[in-house]
Amino acid sequence: MKDIARRVGIYAGTFDPIHAGHLTFARHAIETCQLDKIFFLVEPRPRRKQGVRALQHREEMVRLAIKDQADYGMIVLEQANFSVEETLPKLKALFKGAELHMLLGEDVFQHLNSWPHVEELLNSTNFIVGLRSGDEEVMRQHLHSIEKARGIRFNTTFLVTEYLEISSSKIRLALKHNQKPTGHLSVLKNYIQENKLYTTYPK
Template identity: 35%
Template sequence: MIKVGLMGGTFDPIHYGHLLAAETAREACGLDEIWFVPSYVPPLKPNEPGAGGDVRLEMVYRAIDFQPHFRAMDVELERGGISYSIDTVMELQALYPGRAFSYIIGSDRVNDLSSWHRSEELAKLVSFIGVERPGEPIDQSGLPSYIRERLTIVEMPLIEISSTDIRKRRSEDRSIRFMVPEKVYSFIMRNGLYES
């Protein structure tokens, strides 16, 4: 069985924090591959994304082209509408049998898991990998047992980068160099993304 970690999100833009979380989870949990799945409309952030789906997918491709264990998947962008994880997992299981899927989630999102659309059903189909940052411990006590039983926590080195901050810095004409991979930086600059 091929073990695949799924990294969902807007990736608006993708940055080194996303890549570090993916690699940390891959190494700690013995995953064979990490699939980055840009959302069309994220259910928990309905006012995002800022850049279009094709642009965000292109940035993901540019960010991961050096890593043989990373892939970009456009299933949520192709499907359109609100990007519910349960729909994505069911579609990926049908398209790619023989794979065991795990969702990789930042510590800020782990406590939201029980509010995810059809979360109990999702927990029967996937396991969860909570990426814990130093100073941001994951508190499992408030999680239902069906999530706790399917949750593995891995510790990630501290890196304070967010897509929100990157967009804000660009709108203020401040540098984002070394916050995103060089190919993503060049793409953002060449296309004038996130300028005010």
């Protein structure tokens, strides 16, 4: 990738749909961790989730949400599933010479220790973990337990971020029942309506 930024954030997720919490966390990460740019990466088949909307719909919603933000970008990897073993080398090749920072929600971070080949990720990247208010001490203890179990110390920044109590599942449920959900992005309204992604849409 030409003209690569020096400090790059990678924000992988389901984004079904992307919402204000995702964007607020990304902005907080850019400002606090001095990232040059964040690239969103939509997971084709997310772990522990079923019944997600088609990949092309989720990718298009991300494009719509970030289109006016110069320090946000999006990457698409031709993989049926993401894994440390296969995905990390592609990211390192794509952003050769850059310092990689992986953005994770605390729910994902809690399962990090169960990922295959996670040591490669720990040794190659930094972590920025978005936290809900009041969860920082619990997550620090979880980090300590991972480091102790793995015998590795790794660079992790915890960010308590507004709107992280918002969830895509709550937004989907509200739209299904013709309600106006908190944290929903108005820029997605027409696309969701035209493609009938969540059954109904509030007037």
